[in-house]
Amino acid sequence: MARRVNEDEVVELAEMFRLMSDPTRLKIILACLDAPVSVGAMAEALGISASLVSHHLRLLRAARLLNADRRGRMVFYVVGDQHIRSMLTDMADHVAEDVAEAEIEAGS
Numbered sequence: 001m002a003r004r005v006n007e008d009e010v011v012e013l014a015e016m017f018r019l020m021s022d023p024t025r026l027k028i029i030l031a032c033l034d035a036p037v038s039v040g041a042m043a044e045a046l047g048i049s050a051s052l053v054s055h056h057l058r059l060l061r062a063a064r065l066l067n068a069d070r071r072g073r074m075v076f077y078v079v080g081d082q083h084i085r086s087m088l089t090d091m092a093d094h095v096a097e098d099v100a101e102a103e104i105e106a107g108s
Contacts, residue, residue, distance in 0.1 A: 002091075015058030018053060019063050024048065025056045030092070033085055036069055 003041055005013070018025050031037050039057065043050040057077055060066045067080030079085050 016065060017062050019059055019065065022056075024052075025060060027054065028056055029060065029079060029084075032066055032078045036078040038074050038076050042077075048066065070081060 020029065022073045024046065028042055031042055031045060037051050039050050043068065044054070057068075061068060061077075064081070065079070065084055066077045069076045069078065079088070
């Protein structure tokens with residue numbers, strides 16, 4: 001039987017999902033799944049300003065979705081929690097399966 005989630009945990013979960021519902025923030029999280037990434041690298045890869053990336057990172061760190069690792073003058077961000085990593089990987093796989101199945105059906 002699944003563990004019951006108390007009211008405070010429901011609120012925290014809802015906030016995490018709200019943060020991840022923004023496409024830019026989700027792209028930032030996905031960019032940090034496999035290895036630590038700097039603000040500059042994220043900004044360049046996403047085609048947005050470093051200040052906008054930093055704004056989103058503050059929110060994601062506050063929600064404990066990302067961890068920061070300072071190396072000298074640079075800060076690198078990574079998904080440090082295996083639960084978050086697994087959930088996002090599983091959901092991305094789920095979406096890819098749906099797309100592949102739709103393509104197969106369309107080709108039939």
